[in-house]
Amino acid sequence: MTDMPMPDGGSDDDDLLPVLIVGGGPVGLTARALLERWGVRTLLVEKHAELSPFPRSRLVNVRSMEIFRGLGLADGIADAAFAPRYGCIRFRDTLHDRDFARAAMIGVDAPVPESPVTGVVTSQDRLEPTLLGAARAPMRFGTELVALDQDQGQGQGAESVVASLIDHRTGAETRVRARYVLATDGANSTVRRLLGIGTAGPGALGDFTTVVFDADLDRWCAERPAGLYFTTHGLFAPVYPEGGWAWFAPTPEGAASADWPALVSRALGSGADVPVDVVRVQHWVMNAFVAERLRHGRILLAGDAAHAMPITGGLGMNTGLSDVHNLCWKLAGVLNGWADPGLLETYEAERHPVAQRTLQQAVANAQLMMRVQSRRREQLQAGGAAPDRVELPWTERFFAQLGLLLGVTYRSTAVLADGDADGDTSPGTEPSDSGTDYVLTAEPGHRMPHLWLTDHRSTLDALGEWFSLLTPDPARWEGQAAAAPWPLRVETLPGEHADVCGLGPHGALLVRPDGHIAARWRDHPASDSALHHVLASVTGSTPG
The missing domain is CATH 3.50.50.60 (FAD/NAD(P)-binding domain)
Incomplete structure (x- = not known):
């Protein structure tokens, strides 16, 4: 190294x-x-x-x-x-009713192979x-x-x-x-x-209030834990593993003189006869x-x-x-x-493009969540016994969102498209919008994929306050790396990962300190100064 x-x-x-x-x-x-x-x-x-x-x-x-x-x-x-078992959202008519729908928080409820x-x-x-x-x-x-x-x-x-x-x-x-x-x-x-x-x-979406309170709600929640309970009377969330709750709801009229313990008790639903001790109240605006x-x-x-x-x-x-x-x-x-x-x-x-795409997704998520409650209201208004379940208006893949979290693609002068590292001036590919579906790739601009270097050390653990050069043939790159006046480390990429990353036996990935791939050489470049030129291009400078 x-x-x-x-x-x-x-x-x-x-x-x-x-x-x-x-x-x-x-x-x-x-x-x-x-x-x-x-x-x-x-x-x-x-x-x-x-x-x-x-x-x-x-x-x-x-x-x-x-x-x-x-x-x-x-x-x-x-x-x-x-x-991890709290990594889900449960939908209920009131907190003390049974679930009529449930959604997992993918990547929270259990480990995922992508990270x-x-x-x-x-x-x-x-x-x-x-x-x-x-x-x-x-x-x-x-x-x-x-x-x-x-x-x-x-x-x-x-x-x-x-x-x-x-x-x-x-x-x-x-x-x-x-x-x-x-x-x-x-x-x-x-x-x-x-x-x-x-x-x-969209701007301001409404005025909301968070009420932090203590109450014994274990009889309804201990056996069916969740990070969030979505009810017709607001959102309930456990605050700490050792206890405490929060209620999120639209700010009522007359909030300055509101009886918050009574409002929380009413939101819990009739039949939820438990003492409510309000700890603090915060008013806020939901913005988009x-x-x-x-x-x-x-x-x-x-x-x-x-x-x-x-x-x-x-x-x-x-x-x-x-x-x-x-x-x-x-x-x-x-x-x-x-x-x-x-x-x-x-x-x-x-x-900036990531922020815009994320806002679109967040607004879509909010609309989909509201559709769950809308469908439930339709069931209840139809009369008779309400069905035990509501079909969720999204697929498991859609709400997983790993593509939005791990599949972000950057395009800028700090990323060289495939071919550019070897002097190819052909246009690079446009960033792909993977939506919520993550597809492993080592194309420049993407986050470096998580691959195990050893039993407990990921490719992501090789990154830090330096550029990382991951290659199945470190000896061939050591000379160029040693001569580079930028913070840089060479890391051995096991041969079994080379194909996954689109590399030949002498290729390499240059990974930025934020974990995104700056450049890829599918094979060792002919020029001994290739790495130097790429780092100069990515950073816009020529130190030393």
Whole structure:
């Protein structure tokens, strides 16, 4: 294995912060951990005084768990999450009725061969402390960004960004100058508003309320566990493995003076005579949009600031985690000097289409889920005894969504289509929209397929804060790799995987730090500088 030492990222002026992260939710916290691993100095500011106490996002899908596996966090997150048997949705008339339909959360309810990890059902307030502890970079709670100025130039020509911050505890205002600002400050993003970036999509879908409460519901749920119970009176979800519940429902009139214990009891249905102890209440707006652009000069949007998804399918937070996984290695390359600033243009080129497709899928999921209840109402209104089952309006393959999670295809200057790595200038293939069906492929632009290198080590475990060259013939590539001034490692790909990856006995895959394939040589190139030229093309630079 060839291992090139990483730059320390410490060449920046002490008064110039490399990256300011705005927003301390899961996406911002993950970006902080990723950038620290790259040796990039950051400051994260969060306007709230503490991490959110609400469960909020409920699902960490299989692709996000792959990202957390790379950070060494997956096992800890899984240990604090629900058991896999909770990886399903149950449909009921009321919580204490029997199921009339059930849908599995594929990749959560059981392992899938397409990944070395399993997704989990867990609450955001259980996830965030783990992410906070994954890095030592400074974080300021109770600190709100109120103004931005890209100085010494406009737009793409600005040399830095000056952010004005207010500390809500002291009232003091400070100014921070940063080379880049990463906005992960939610659907109501202050940064997006200050930049005047518009959004496209359905917009606000309605006002909703989350009520976190304690009640003994085991008699109806313990033997039929689920991550979500979809009823005619709202959604019910267990909050933690050790106890606690959440009720999600449209915000009622007179919410300010509502009797929340009574409302929850009524939603549980007649006959559910159990005491309800309300712990906290949160009102929120369900949004559905994608920002018109994800970059404004040195300011970049990610997570809900870039796209807000309906909660159905758990696609919102997870899409944001893939945003920063795509972006952080590019920021590190630019800041550490082995990538041209133009590499950052590929962030929007790659992630904006993904956000648009994911929004379409999330809206479709919401419509399909509502059709289940619509069919049930029709059955009940028809009179007589209601059937025990409702036929679900989707196939098992459709709602699995692995294609949307693992089959994402990138097309940008940071990906060389087949043939381009050998100097073939013929047009590459257009990205395929695999929908919800995942098809294993090692074509450039796709996520590197999960293949076992050893009994417990996946191809995904070979990836990290470096480019990876996977080849069945490492000796033939060692010389080129050793001479490359980019962070790069050579990894042996077992011969039985060569055909699956479309490689001959001397071919190779160049995999980016975010796990997507940058280039493929079906056989060893004639030129000894081929690898160097491809890395220069992908990063837009020629270090050294």
